[in-house]
Amino acid sequence: MKYSYFPGCSLEKSALSYEQSTRIVAQELGVEFVEVEDWNCCSATECISLNLGVAYAVIARDLALAEKQGLHDLVCPCSACYLNLSKADRYLQETPKLAERTNQALAEGGLSYKPGSIRVRHLVDIFVNDVGLPAIAAKVIRPLSGLKIASYYGCLLGRPGFHGQIDDPENPILLDEMVRATGGEPVNFPLKAHCCGGHMTQLNEATGYAMILRLLKNAVDNGADVISTPCPMCQMNLDAFQGPVNRYFKTNYHIPILYFTQLIGLAFGMNPKALGIGSELVDARGALSKIGTAPPATEDTQKKAPPPRRRDDKSLPMPQPLPKKIPVRRAA
Amino acid sequence: MTTATAQVASDFIEQVIANTPSECHLEMCIQCGTCGASCPSAEAMDHTPRQLFAMIRAGFKEQVLASNTPWYCAACYYCMIRCPQDVHVTDIMYTLKRMSEETGLHRDSVAPDFSKAFTRWVFSSGRAFELGLMAEHRLRHNPLGSIQLSDMALGLVRKGRMDLTPPRIKDLEGFKRIIAKARELEAANEV
Numbered sequence: 068m069k070y071s072y073f074p075g076c077s078l079e080k081s082a083l084s085y086e087q088s089t090r091i092v093a094q095e096l097g098v099e100f101v102e103v104e105d106w107n108c109c110s111a112t113e114c115i116s117l118n119l120g121v122a123y124a125v126i127a128r129d130l131a132l133a134e135k136q137g138l139h140d141l142v143c144p145c146s147a148c149y150l151n152l153s154k155a156d157r158y159l160q161e162t163p164k165l166a167e168r169t170n171q172a173l174a175e176g177g178l179s180y181k182p183g184s185i186r187v188r189h190l191v192d193i194f195v196n197d198v199g200l201p202a203i204a205a206k207v208i209r210p211l212s213g214l215k216i217a218s219y220y221g222c223l224l225g226r227p228g229f230h231g232q233i234d235d236p237e238n239p240i241l242l243d244e245m246v247r248a249t250g251g252e253p254v255n256f257p258l259k260a261h262c263c264g265g266h267m268t269q270l271n272e273a274t275g276y277a278m279i280l281r282l283l284k285n286a287v288d289n290g291a292d293v294i295s296t297p298c299p300m301c302q303m304n305l306d307a308f309q310g311p312v313n314r315y316f317k318t319n320y321h322i323p324i325l326y327f328t329q330l331i332g333l334a335f336g337m338n339p340k341a342l343g344i345g346s347e348l349v350d351a352r353g354a355l356s357k358i359g360t361a362p363p364a365t366e367d368t369q370k371k372a373p374p375p376r377r378r379d380d381k382s383l384p385m386p387q388p389l390p391k392k393i394p395v396r397r398a399a
Numbered sequence: 400m401t402t403a404t405a406q407v408a409s410d411f412i413e414q415v416i417a418n419t420p421s422e423c424h425l426e427m428c429i430q431c432g433t434c435g436a437s438c439p440s441a442e443a444m445d446h447t448p449r450q451l452f453a454m455i456r457a458g459f460k461e462q463v464l465a466s467n468t469p470w471y472c473a474a475c476y477y478c479m480i481r482c483p484q485d486v487h488v489t490d491i492m493y494t495l496k497r498m499s500e501e502t503g504l505h506r507d508s509v510a511p512d513f514s515k516a517f518t519r520w521v522f523s524s525g526r527a528f529e530l531g532l533m534a535e536h537r538l539r540h541n542p543l544g545s546i547q548l549s550d551m552a553l554g555l556v557r558k559g560r561m562d563l564t565p566p567r568i569k570d571l572e573g574f575k576r577i578i579a580k581a582r583e584l585e586a587a588n589e590v
Contacts, residue, residue, distance in 0.1 A: 076527040081560045105569045107525040112474050113517035116496040116510075119418070120585030124577050125521070161421040168588065172581035176573035226476040236480045262439045262475035269536060270510050272544065274443040274471070307551050314547070346558045348551070 068197055070188075071138040072100035073129060073152065075145035076108050077299035082145070084343020085299055088328035089144050089190060091342070095206060095335055096198045100142065103133045109151040112265060123165060124172040126155040131173055131180040144190040144328075146223040146298035147265075153187035153230040189224055191297050191327070192233040195241050200248040208336040210250025213361030214354070216330065217256040217291035218242035219282065221263060221301040236260070242295065242327055249334035252361075258285040263304040268311075276312045279304050283312070283320045292354040295327045302326065306347050323351035333358065408460040415455055419487065419494045427484040428452045434478035434488050444468040448478060448488055451495075464502055469495040470510035509540050522578055525568030530561050 078086035093100060106129050114122035130152060133141045143149035159166040159182035166182050173179055194203065226236045234241045239260055243253040258281060267275030282305060286294050296302050306324040313320055324347060332342040333355070344351060408414075416425055428449075435447030445466045446454065454463050472492040479489050496514075499505045516535050520528040533552065537545035555561040568574060 076566075079526070079566060080562045081529060081555065083560065107568050107574055108521045108527045110518060110521050111527070113514040114521065115493050116514040117500055117518060118582065118585055119420070119494075119497060120588070121518075121578055121581045123420075124581035128574065128577055158420040164588075165420055168584045169581070171584060172577050175576040175580040176570065178573075178577075222473075222475040222477070227480050236476075262473050262477070264440070265473045265475075266513060267440065267471075267473055269513050269533070270470070271443060272541075274440055278439055278473075307555060310551060310554075311548060346560060348554045348558065 068097060068193075069099040069101065069138060070193065071133045071136050071141040071185075072102045073106055073133065073141055073143045073148055074102065075143065075148040075299070077145055077303075081303060082299035082326070084329060084346045085144060085302070085326040087341065087343040088326055088332050091337060092328045092332050092335065093193075095337075096194070096202065098193060098198060101136055101138060103129060103136065103141070106132060109148045111147055111151070120165075120168055120172070123155055123159065123169045126151055127159065127169045127173055127180045128176065128178060130156060130185050131178040134180055134184050135178075139184075139186055141185050141187050142190055142193055143187060144297070145300075146189065146221055147300055149187060149189045150223040150229070152185075156182055156185060156187060157229040187230050189233060189297070191224060191241055191245075194331075195245065196233070200244055203245065203331065204248040207249055207334045209334055209358070211246070211330060211334050211358050212250045212252070213357045213359055214251045214330075215254045215290055215292045215357075216246045216251045217254050217286040217289065217294045218246060218259060218327070219256065219286070219294050219296045219301055219305070219324075220260045221296060221298045222260065224297055225260060242297065245327060245331065246295070249331055251330065251334070254286070254289045254291045256286055256289055256291065258282050263301045265300055265304075268304065268308055272311075272315065275304075276308070276315045279308055279312050280316055280318065283309065283318075283322060287320060287322055291322060292357055293330075293351065294322055294324045295330050296324060297327050302347075306349055309349050321349060323347055323349045323354050325351055406461060407458040409458045411458045411460045411463070412455050415491060415494055415498070418498065419490050421487065421490070423487040423490055423494075424485050425452065425455070425487075425491055428456075428486050429484055431483060433481050433483065434486075437477040437481050438472075439475060439477070440471045440473050444471045448492070452486075452491075461504060463495065464499040464504035465506055467505070467507055467510075468492070469499065470505065470507070472496075512536065512540065520565060522575070524565040525571055525574050526566040528562060528565035530556075530563060531565060 074086055110125045170179050220239045225234045225239045246253040264275045264278035302324050329342045329344055432449045435441050435449050441447055446468050451468050469492040474489050476489050500511050513536050516532050520531055
């Protein structure tokens with residue numbers, strides 16, 4: 068399995084542990100990455116707030132460089148880069164005038180991009196749909212049994228799906244299935260697809276910190292030992308801002324935030340240091356020492372359905388639960 | 400009491416649509432309020448998205464572009480996937496941010512300044528530079544807050560998670576030429 072790879076600015080430094088763990092876990096799973104040569108910042112949500120044409124030119128340079136590599140699928144581990152690149156490609160396809168102008172700008176740098184020639188995919192999509200959960204489960208030598216993991220999907224992994232929805236946009240399940248495949252215990256986390264606020268901490272502390280607090284409280288209230296995420300912005304907000312949030316609201320949360328790749332790597336028996344564990348500001352050692360303290364989940368216990376709820380025949384009909392497997396929908 | 404409808408720009412809705420990529424379906428809004436009810440930062444907004452869309456339709460250009468609502472959009476896309484009319488709420492918020500910046504009608508410059516500082520670093524080196532951005536932005540708008548956050552920044556530096564100098568791409572000249580050309584074309588056109 069060979070893909071173009073777009074790490075994004077965060078993975079170069081502030082989310083270096085995500086880059087380290089992604090690289091070694093992908094290698095273990097037989098996934099090969101060819102990094103886009105001389106890629107630039109996708110400009111997150113900022114350039115698009117000021118100047119449309121410049122924002123699309125900046126993003127299209129990356130798409131053009133990826134197109135030159137000759138691989139159709141471009142993998143982004145960062146949810147914000149994934150959103151930006153897939154969105155730009157989709158809107159360039161749907162807005163020919165914008166595409167024409169974007170290409171005029173690209174020509175100044177000796178580049179061009181044909182909208183629709185790259186399919187942008189998130190790392191989670193690759194692991195679940197191309198590698199597959201059984202292949203991941205087969206590599207597990209140190210199951211994460213005893214570790215209660217709240218999978219925090221954030222916004223952009225599942226919404227709005229400019230290059231096809233890989234999971235349900237409101238009730239995603241892929242990361243929880245990955246936790247199950249690695250022997251961990253997924254915890255119920257109702258706010259799992261809610262927003263961490265992105266750059267809100269820099270605009271208004273009261274609003275930004277409240278958005279972070281909600282998520283920490285919801286995960287802790289549901290008994291999580293650790294929060295796992297596929298997004299550098301989410302990790303930064305929940306981890307680095309956990310101290311300031313505690314100070315602001317006089318709370319005392321202490322829940323480590325790890326990347327889902329770091330947890331997979333631990334289950335594969337990889338060296339925690341090589342996975343970048345230790346670079347989080349909220350120390351994960353206490354939580355990770357729980358691994359192996361509970362008996363590993365067996366096939367029976369994993370598949371055991373919850374006890375049926377008693378039904379009152381006179382009550383109003385309730386909404387039906389979502390199907391367990393969500394069909395993968397892709398844009399044509 | 401001053402009237403809120405001092406100047407009505409009846410073509411405002413067309414301007415917003417014309418400056419938004421793809422089909423944004425703004426004209427399809429049925430005022431159901433699903434957007435505001437789904438919004439994680441609605442509490443901090445001057446107007447909910449639904450109110451803003453009604454104001455756009457009524458041509459209240461100045462009031463809309465002075466509202467803090469677009470700048471408080473965290474771009475989480477909840478409203479966009481829930482909208483029964485497929486209005487591209489998030490994209491419209493971006494369009495309103497650009498129009499409010501262009502006309503200078505926004506009342507609070509914190510958010511536009513953050514975007515400007517971020518893009519300035521990207522344009523000058525090709526990559527984002529968090530330390531420079533945070534220092535520049537916070538010292539300007541929240542110096543006391545920067546002192547409170549200095550332990551967090553130090554923690555990130557100590558853990559090797561913060562660059563002390565801006566990273567650079569190789570073909571920075573080509574990158575800058577692309578931006579200059581895009582800026583020139585943008586000045587002359589709508590979408």
